[in-house]
Amino acid sequence: MTLENITEKKKIEEGLKKEQIRANLYLDLAGVIIVALNKNGEITLLNKKGYEVLEYNDGELFGKNWFDTCLPSRFKDQVFEVFNQLMRGDVEPVEFYENPVITKNGKEKIIAWHNALSYDESKNVIGTLSSGEDITERKVAEEELKKNEEFLQNIFDGMQDGLSILDKDLNIIRVNYWMQEMYDREGGLIGKKCYDIYQRREAPCPWCPSLITLDSGQKHTSIVPYPSEENPTGWIELTSFPLKQQDNKVIGVIEYVKNITERVNANQKLKESEEKYRSAYNRSNLYKDVFTHDINNILQNILSSIELTKIFSSDPKRRQSFEEVTNLIYEQVIRGKMLVSNVQELSKTDEITSSLFSIEALKVLKDSLESVKSQFTQKVIDIKIDSLQDNYFVKANELLKDVFVNILTNAIQHNTNPFIEISIRISKENYKGIQFIKFEFLDNGIGIPDSMKQLIFGREYKKEGIPSGIGLGLLLVKRILEFYKGEIRVEDRIKGNFTEGSNFIITIPEAI
Incomplete structure (x- = not known):
């Protein structure tokens, strides 16, 4: 009978066992999935978080094939082929990627993986070690945000007026479809100065409502020419709204742009029509005044003069008075002739x-x-x-x-x-x-x-x-x-x- 002292060996085994327990404790405390696969794709290690996410009992997946058990059937063949290529060294490993997994209850979850290859003492590839974060809720939120963004953009683009968002330096950071169609002459508006694109100027417009809004933090509206101040073919009603942070600091403006050319033209035509009507009314009053006062006075003077001629014509001693009266009649006739001529010419000046x-x-x-x-x-x-x-x-x-x-x-x-x-x-x-x-x-x-x-x-x-x-x-x-x-x-x-x-x-x- 041979006796061997294995005290030291037991101590080493106990130490390794404690280290293994400590390592498993650390793995279980990790807030991410830790999974190790051998060259056949079988699970050799899965921490507590992994079992929790995949909805299995502890140890239930040990030795199972990861690809057959934990991946949706539509992905497993493709992903397993890539895994085999990694094991053979045919492709370089991808450090980070996202893919869905399937739980015991058939629910799909999106996992963001960080991956590394495992090696033996001879530096041969023996499997993979991966850490994964469940990003399902984040992905759902991102997808909802994307849908909301698309919804808002559709509203943004569907507006029949223009919207333009500027930063505090008057750089264009976003526009809707209306603005794009109205002003995109050189291929793209984003990042350019608003006064360059919208008014073809080298410096901010002196009447710019956005400058007032940036300074005051209040809404402001102006009527501005389109496409430029030098050569306007239309008119724009431009309203600037302040874009503020939570601390109420103005960081930009939202410009609401409405084409009011038809309205301005209609108002101008209405104004011209009113002026023509007023002119016609005043002209009619003028002509009435002429005929009720001026012509009446002329005729009255002529009538009075005729009565005097009857008296003077029969008295030879008043011959000079007779000539003066006839001259007065002549002057009144000339005056009437000039008055009629002026009325005619005055009517022409309106046209x-x-x-x-x-x-x-x-x-x-x-x-x-x-x-x-x-x-x-x-x-x-x-x-x-x-x-x-x-x-x-x-x-x-x-x-x-x-x-x-x-x-x-x-x-x-x-x-x-x-x-x-x-x-x-x-x-x-x-x-x-x-x-x-x-x-x-x-x-x-x-x-x-x-x-x-x-x-x-x-x-x-x-x-x-x-x-x-x-x-x-x-x-x-x-x-x-x-x-x-x-x-x-x-x-x-x-x-x-x-x-x-x-x-x-x-x-x-x-x-x-």
């Missing part, structure tokens, strides 16, 4: 469409002088022209003669002196870089008080001392000059004393 062209104004002025003198042959009139040039070319049309005739007629009709003097000065002046021809008509008539100097170019007055009808010819002149982009004003011939006569000044752009 002026002819283009302007170069006209030699001095020739038109001289023609106008002869025309006016021929109508007032019974008056003593001296008209002088002070001009440094033989000709002056202006941008005008055939209505220029009406301008000169009305100013001259006005100076003659409203002059009670026996000797009527009119001096016309012609010069040039530059205003805001534009060259004008300036005509000054200085007369020795009754003059215009300061309180009336602006009102005489309209019909919104009836003041004692201002003859009825004086504004009609001047209103015609004013309208024509506005079309020429010129102007008319009146000053005292002698500054500070309106009773010494008037100086009517008109300016018309020079034709270069």
Whole structure:
């Protein structure tokens, strides 16, 4: 009988056993699956977490084939083939991948694996060691988030107006389909500056509502031109909403863009229609005023004069009075003729469409002088022209003669002196870089008080001392000059004393 002291051996075995228990304890405490497979794919190690996830009792899977038992049938052949290739060394191992497993109760779960090969002492591959995390809930959440994201994107893209999200530096970080279709001229909007894409500018727009929102943290709306301020073909209503963090700090803006071109055009047409209606209404009132007051006065003067002629014609001693009355009748007829002519021409100014062209104004002025003198042959009139040039070319049309005739007629009709003097000065002046021809008509008539100097170019007055009808010819002149982009004003011939006569000044752009 041979005796052997195995105390030391027992101690080693006990130590190994304790280490094994400690190692198993560590594996069971791990919050992930730990699984080891041999070269045949059989389970040689599975920790507590693994059994829990796979819903088996402890030890129930030991020695089972992993691929036959724990993988869905649609994947097991494919995955097992890759495993065999790893064991043969035909492919490099994949450190990380995701794949589904199937539990004892037939439920599928998604596991994220980290893998490593196991080797023997001779460095031969003998299996695999893997740790896996159950990410099923995360995957479900991600899938739901993706569905929600797609749902929100569909809403985002389905809107019939534009949405654009900008960061605090005005970089475009997201747009909907409407914005993409409206502005994508160069292939892609994301990452570009909003003012570059939307307004074709090199710097932020000075009227940008998003700048105000970024600064104030409040919603702001502006009407902006489209596609650019320089060449607008439409109009956009742009509303900026602040994009805030939980601490209320503004980190960007959401721009809501609505094409309001049709609305703006409709409002403009409505405004133009209202203006035409108002103009037509005012014009009808003007013509009613002319016929109820001016024509009535002329006819009354003629009627009174006819009655006087009956008296004076039978008395040879009152021959001079008879001639004065007949002259008055003639003046009233001329006045009526001029009034009708002005009404006709005034109606034309509402529909002026002819283009302007170069006209030699001095020739038109001289023609106008002869025309006016021929109508007032019974008056003593001296008209002088002070001009440094033989000709002056202006941008005008055939209505220029009406301008000169009305100013001259006005100076003659409203002059009670026996000797009527009119001096016309012609010069040039530059205003805001534009060259004008300036005509000054200085007369020795009754003059215009300061309180009336602006009102005489309209019909919104009836003041004692201002003859009825004086504004009609001047209103015609004013309208024509506005079309020429010129102007008319009146000053005292002698500054500070309106009773010494008037100086009517008109300016018309020079034709270069």
